[in-house]
Every structure is written in C-alpha cells, then in structure tokens.
Amino acid sequence: MWSTLKSCSLAVCLFVFLFVVVGAGLHLKPTGAFLAALSGSFLVVHGVNRWGGAGANLQAGQRREVEAGPRTYRKYCRDQ
DSSP, rough: HHHHHHHHHHHHHHHHHHHHHHHHHOOOOOOHHHHHHHHHHHHHHHHHHHHOOOSSSOTTEEEEEEEETTTEEEEOOOOO
16 A cells, blocks of 8 residues: 555656746646646656566566476466
8 A cells, every 4th residue: 555655756756846846847738748747747757667677576477387287388377
C-alpha cells in the first residue's frame, strides 16, 4: 500500500512541477500547460520505468528452464 501511495504522490508532484515549469517557461495558457504537463508526466514515468527496470522485480526478463513432462524447455520469463 505504501509503495502505491508513494508512486502516486510522486506522479502528482511530477505533474505539478511540469505544470509550473512548462507553463511559465513557455508562456502557455493554462489549458496548454495542463496538456503539456499531463503528456510529459506519462512520458517521464514511462522512461524511468524503461530505464530503471520495472521496480522490485529483479528476475524479470531472464531465461529459465521449464520442465514439461520428460522434456526441458528454455522459457523467456518476462512476467514473473
């Protein structure tokens, strides 16, 4: 629960920061600053998730051997 609250509060702070900086720096109207901050927040969060990994899941993206009956297969596990 705390990690979800922390993530949401960081996203809100990022949105407010981008709203103020982009709106004041580019001299946009409030609607334009809102749309820029909204799209910028999603892009920054997506970029951080791609660059820093998907969070506490350290084993995602590794290959593992999976036994299925008498045979052993190599499986690319992304969602574990």
